[in-house]
Amino acid sequence: MTYSAGVGRMLGMPADAVLTSALVLERMHPEDREALEAALERSRREHEPVEFEVRLRRFDGGERVVRGSGDIVNPPDGQPGRMVGALRDVTEEQAARSARDLFSYVVQSSSDAIITVVGDGTITSWNRGAEQLYGYTVEEAIGQPSALSETPERAGEWQQLLQTVFSGQSIENFETERLRKDGSVVAVSLTVSPVRDATGRIVSAAIIARDTTERVRYEERLRHMADHDQLTGLFNRRRFDEQLKRELARASRYAEHGAVLSIDIDSFKGINDSAGHAAGDAVLTHVARVLDERSRTTDIVARLAGDEFAVLLSAVGAREARTVAEHLLAEIRSSPAVYGEEAFRITASVGVATFESDDTSAGEIQVNADLAMHAAKTSGRDRVVVYTPSEARRARAMTKLAWSQRIQDALEHNRFVLHLQPILELASGQITHAELLLRMKGDGGELIAPSVFMPAAERFGLIDAVDRWVVQRAIQLVADVLRPVPRVGINLSGESIVGDPHLLVLIEQQLDRFSVDPARLIFEVTETAAIANMPEATEFARGLTNLGCSLALDDFGTGFGSFYYLKHLPVSYVKLDGEFIQNLPRSEVDEHMVKAIVGVAQALGIKTVAESVADEETIALLHEHQVDYAQGFYVGKPVPLDVALAKTGWLSQFGGPVL
Numbered sequence: 237m238t239y240s241a242g243v244g245r246m247l248g249m250p251a252d253a254v255l256t257s258a259l260v261l262e263r264m265h266p267e268d269r270e271a272l273e274a275a276l277e278r279s280r281r282e283h284e285p286v287e288f289e290v291r292l293r294r295f296d297g298g299e300r301v302v303r304g305s306g307d308i309v310n311p312p313d314g315q316p317g318r319m320v321g322a323l324r325d326v327t328e329e330q331a332a333r334s335a336r337d338l339f340s341y342v343v344q345s346s347s348d349a350i351i352t353v354v355g356d357g358t359i360t361s362w363n364r365g366a367e368q369l370y371g372y373t374v375e376e377a378i379g380q381p382s383a384l385s386e387t388p389e390r391a392g393e394w395q396q397l398l399q400t401v402f403s404g405q406s407i408e409n410f411e412t413e414r415l416r417k418d419g420s421v422v423a424v425s426l427t428v429s430p431v432r433d434a435t436g437r438i439v440s441a442a443i444i445a446r447d448t449t450e451r452v453r454y455e456e457r458l459r460h461m462a463d464h465d466q467l468t469g470l471f472n473r474r475r476f477d478e479q480l481k482r483e484l485a486r487a488s489r490y491a492e493h494g495a496v497l498s499i500d501i502d503s504f505k506g507i508n509d510s511a512g513h514a515a516g517d518a519v520l521t522h523v524a525r526v527l528d529e530r531s532r533t534t535d536i537v538a539r540l541a542g543d544e545f546a547v548l549l550s551a552v553g554a555r556e557a558r559t560v561a562e563h564l565l566a567e568i569r570s571s572p573a574v575y576g577e578e579a580f581r582i583t584a585s586v587g588v589a590t591f592e593s594d595d596t597s598a599g600e601i602q603v604n605a606d607l608a609m610h611a612a613k614t615s616g617r618d619r620v621v622v623y624t625p626s627e628a629r630r631a632r633a634m635t636k637l638a639w640s641q642r643i644q645d646a647l648e649h650n651r652f653v654l655h656l657q658p659i660l661e662l663a664s665g666q667i668t669h670a671e672l673l674l675r676m677k678g679d680g681g682e683l684i685a686p687s688v689f690m691p692a693a694e695r696f697g698l699i700d701a702v703d704r705w706v707v708q709r710a711i712q713l714v715a716d717v718l719r720p721v722p723r724v725g726i727n728l729s730g731e732s733i734v735g736d737p738h739l740l741v742l743i744e745q746q747l748d749r750f751s752v753d754p755a756r757l758i759f760e761v762t763e764t765a766a767i768a769n770m771p772e773a774t775e776f777a778r779g780l781t782n783l784g785c786s787l788a789l790d791d792f793g794t795g796f797g798s799f800y801y802l803k804h805l806p807v808s809y810v811k812l813d814g815e816f817i818q819n820l821p822r823s824e825v826d827e828h829m830v831k832a833i834v835g836v837a838q839a840l841g842i843k844t845v846a847e848s849v850a851d852e853e854t855i856a857l858l859h860e861h862q863v864d865y866a867q868g869f870y871v872g873k874p875v876p877l878d879v880a881l882a883k884t885g886w887l888s889q890f891g892g893p894v895l
Contacts, residue, residue, distance in 0.1 A: 246302060246325055248294040265291035265299075279306070289326070301330040349424075349445035352431065355402055357382040357394060360440060369424070369447055371417030382443075385414040387421060401428050401441045411448070423452040457825060465539040466815045466826065467517060468524035476538035476546055480598040483536075483550055484591070495557035497547040498587040498605035499527070499564070502617045504543035507580060513818070513850055515575040519543075519582060522573035530567045531560075542687070546605070554590045554622055561586045561620045569618065583618035585609050590624050603695065604628035639692035643676075647701055651677040654709060655874035656721070659845060660866045662859045669723035669758070671867065672710055673874050674702070694731050703732040703739065708746055714757065715750035719881045725758045725788060730765025733776040740779040747783065754784030758809060762790045766805060774804055781806045788845070792833065802840055810837055812863070814848030821853045831861050838862070 244255050247263055261269060268290040279286035285307045292300050306321020349366035353359050362377040370377070370385050377384065383394045390412060400407060410426040424445045431440045463475040471479065480496065487494050501523060508516040520543060527537045527545055536548035547564070549557055565586050572579040587608025591601050604623050611631065612621040623631060646652050653675050661668040676684040693699040710726045732739055747754055759780055766773040766789060777787045788809035789802075802810070812833060816826045830846075837844050846858050849868030858866055 243323055246294075246300055246323070247292060248296045248298070250295060253295075260292075263293050265293065286321070289330070299327075300325055301327045349443075351377075351382070351443040351445070352440045353382045353398065353443065354440050355398070355438075357398055359384070366445070369416075369422065369445060370414065376417075385416070387413055387415045389413075397426070397428055398441055401430050402438055404430060404438065406430065414445070422447055423449045461825070461829070465524075466823070467819065468521050468539050470524050470528065470545070471536060471538035473538065473540045476536060476540065476548065477598055477602075479536045479538075480548055480601065483548060484598055484601075487550070487591070492551050493553050493590060493592055495549045495552050495554070495560075495588055495590045496601050496605040497549065497557070497561050497564070498589070498602070498609040499523075499545040499547065500585050500609050500613065501543040502583045502585055502613070511575065511578065511580075515578070515580070516543075517818075518575035519573045519580055522571070523568060523582065523584070526567050526571060527564060530564055546602070552590075554588075554624055557588045557590055558620060558622050561588050561622070565618070565620060585612035585617050586620045587612055588620060588622040589628055590622070592625060603632065606691075607631045639689065640696050640698065643689060643693050643696070643698045643702065646676050647698075647705060652702070652705060653677060653683070654706070654713075654877040656724075656877055656880045657867060657874040658872040659725070660871045662855070662863060662866055667872070668865070669725070670721065671725035671760070672706065672713075672727070672877075674706055674727070690729065694729060699729045699731045700736040700739070703728050703736070704742055707739070707743060710757065711743075711746040711750055711752050713877070715752045716881075721881075723756045723758055725760050727760045727790070730762065730769060730773075733761060733765070734769045734772045740776065740783070743780075743785070744783055755786070758786045758788050760788040760790045760811070763792050763813075770804070777805050777807070791847075802836065802842065807842055809843045809845055809865075811845040811847050811867075814868075817846045817848045817854060817858075817868070818850065820857055821851075827857070827861070830858075830863065834862055 241255075243260065244253075247255075247260075249255065253259070264272070272288050272290055275286050275288050278284070285305065287303070287305045289301060289303045292302050294300060302323050303326040304321055304323045309320045347365050347368070349369040350361075350363045351359060351366050352361040359377050359380050359382055362372070362374045366377065367373055372380075372384070381394075382398070383391075386392075386394055393412065397407060397410070407426065407428040410428070412424060412426060413421050414424050416422055425448045427444045429442050430438045431442050433439050463471060465472045483494055486492070501519065504516065504519065507519055520539070523543075523545065524537075524539060527547060531537050531547060532549075534550055538546045538548075540546050547560075549560060552560065565584055568582050568584050572581045574580075587605045587610065589601050589604035589608055604625070607628060608621045608623040608631070611623075612619050615621065655673040655675060656670040657673055658667045659669050659671060660666070674686050674690075676686075676689050678684050690699070690702070693702050706726060707728075710724055713721055714724060728739075743757075746752075747757075761773065761776075766777075780787050786808035787806065788811055789805065789807050790811045791813045792810040810833065812830060816829050816833075820826050820830065834844050843864040845865040845867055846854075846863050847867050849855060849858070849866045849870050851870055855866060855870065
C-alpha cells in the first residue's frame, strides 16, 4: 500500500522517516484500528465503497482526526483488486460538529424552555424544557405563532418583545405569565436575545423561559407575612401605619376628614390565664372576623399587637366615626367567641381619634386614638370615647403630665423592678442564661407591664433615663459575687440607641467600675427599631462588639428584608418573633420560616432563640429544626429578681433542666 506525501504532512513526519502502512497503523489510535480493519474487510467482501474516521497521533504529540473514503478497483487483466481512496484532515470540522452535538444535547437536556422564533413570530425550535413548561410537543409547537402561550390579559406582549429584540436589543429576566396547553397559567422569567448570521443580520430570536411559579408564590407569601398578622390574617402595625400615612396624604389633597379606631378587648388577660392561650387565640380570631366582616370595604382593619386592633375610616366626621365604632362594639358584644364547648362573652373599649386634612403625623393620630381608648377603659370599659383633634391635644397634655410624673417618680424612688425569665439551651437541656424584664410599681403596689409605660416614656422623652437605669442595675447584678447570675439579656429601646450618644460610654464605665466580664451581657434591640435606624444601630452594635458584649436582634422575622440586615449588623443572637412560634406545630408556613431563619443564622454563625414557647410539642419541633435556645412560659415564667436571688442558686427557681 502506498500513500501520498499529504499523509506524511498530516502525521508531521520527520524528513528521514519512511511512510509505510505499518507506520500509519502504528500512529492510529488503538480503538480505531479494529473498526477500520472491519470496514475494509466488509468493503472487499461486499464490493462496496468504504468510509471511515480515525484518529492519528502526530510525531509532535498532537492528534488529528482523518476521514477516509475509498473503493475497490479491479484491473482489466484479472489481477486482484486494489483499494483506491483519499484521506482528509477533518479535525476542526469534527470539533465543530462535536460542539454542535454537545450544545444540542445541553439545549435538549435543559429544564429551562429554550425556543427560537423568526421575525414574524413563528416558532422554529422547541426543546424538552419547553414541552414540560408549556405542555405542547415539538410537533404541536413548531410552525405555530409564539403567541401560542400568551394569556388573553397579555395579548400583544410577544409582538412587543420581538420588535425590541429584532431591533438589536436583548431582554433579560422579564417577569410575566404564560398559558399552558391545559389552560393553566404559569409564571415565567424570560430572557430574549437576537441571533445573528455570519453577516451580522438578525435572523431569529432565542428565548429562554424559566418557571418561576414557586418563587413567585413564596415571595407573595413573604410579602403577605410582612404585611399581615399571622394569627388573624389582618394587616399588621407596619402596614396599618403605611395605610394611615397614605390616607393622610389623600385627605390633605382633597380636604377630607377621617378617623382611627383603637379597639382593646376587655379583660383579655383573664381569658388567657383561666382558659389558656389557645382560647385567647380563638377570641382574637373571632374579634378579627367581626371587625373585618362588619367594616366597609374601604376601611382598613389591623391587629396592632396582643389584643389591640385598629380600624382606619376614610371620609368620615366625628359623628359618623362614633356611629361606626358603636356598631362594631355592639357586634362584638352580641356575638360570643366559642372555644371547645365554652362561649366567651366579649366586650371592648374603643377609642376614636378624628383627623382633618391639615392634621399632624400618623403617629400622633394613633396616640390620640390610644388615649381615647384608655379613657374608655378607665370610664368603665365596654364603651366608645371620641376625641377630636383639640380634645386629643388636651388629653395628651394631661397624660404627658401624669405619665411624666409617674415615670420620674419611679426613677427617683426606686419603683422600677426587674424580673428574670430563664432561657433554655435545647442541645444540653440546661438553663444557661436569662432575660431581664422591666416592671413598674403602681400606686397600689401593682406591677405595671412595660407595654403600658414604655410608649409613654418614649413619647415624653424619658426613655433614655429608663434604659440607663436598667443598664446600671443589670451590670451591678452580674457583678454580685455573692449571688451570681449567668449571662443576662438587657432590652434597649430604639430611641436610646439613636438618641442617647452617651449610652455606650455609660456601659463601658460601668463595666470598668464593677470589673464585669462583658461577654455576660447580651443587649437586645428589636428588629424594627434597628431597621428604622440602620446607620445608628450599626454603629451602636459595633461599639458593643468592641466592648466585648453581644447583641441580640429581638422579634426577628417581622421585616420583609430581615435576612438582608443580618449582613450589616454584628449580631450574636436572633430571637425569632413569637408570631412564628406560637402556632408552629399547626402552621406549615411558620415551620418553613423557622427553618429558613435557622439556616441563614447558622451560615452566619448566629445563635437562634425562640420566644413564646408554650408546650412540649413546640420544644420538640425547635429541637428538630436546630434552634439553639427556647424561651417562654413552658420553659419558665418571669420571676421577680429579689425572689430569684433570695434562694441559693437561681436555677432552682425553674426546676433545673427541662429536657
